[in-house]
Amino acid sequence: MRKRRVPLRKCVSCGEKRAKQELIRIVKTTEGDFILDPSGRINGRGAYICPSVGCFEKGIESKRLSKAFREEVPKEVLDTLKIEIEEFIKGV
Numbered sequence: 001m002r003k004r005r006v007p008l009r010k011c012v013s014c015g016e017k018r019a020k021q022e023l024i025r026i027v028k029t030t031e032g033d034f035i036l037d038p039s040g041r042i043n044g045r046g047a048y049i050c051p052s053v054g055c056f057e058k059g060i061e062s063k064r065l066s067k068a069f070r071e072e073v074p075k076e077v078l079d080t081l082k083i084e085i086e087e088f089i090k091g092v
Contacts, residue, residue, distance in 0.1 A: 009048040012068045013059030016050065023048040024085060028069050034077045036084050045069055051089050056082060 007020040025037040029044040037046065047068035049056055059065040066072050 011050045011055060012047045012064045013049055013055045013062070018050070020048070022051070024051050024088060025049075026065075026081060028071075034069075034073060034081060036081065036088060038088065049085075051085075051092070053082065053086055053089070056085055 008017045009020045009023050010017050011023060020040060025040050025046050025048055026034060027037045027042045027044040027046045028034050029042065035042070040046075045068075047065060049059060049065075056065075060078055065078075
């Protein structure tokens with residue numbers, strides 16, 4: 001029996017490649033909202049990040065998160081995403 005290929009994605013902050021299920025996806029929807037996508041299926045431009053607050057903060061400081069979305073992400077949105085990521089990590 002053939003082994004199934006595991007899709008790999010790269011963290012926009014640290015550049016580490018991991019299995020898609022191990023990373024957190026942040027999506028900019030067609031309406032312009034930024035949300036977490038635990039399913040990995042929401043339409044829109046996505047960026048993958050390691051499941052750690054430190055990696056998320058590093059992506060903000062280095063502007064890599066904004067570069068991935070091709071626009072500046074508002075500070076209020078980043079604060080909300082940080083809280084959601086912390087809750088997501090605790091729930092996993």
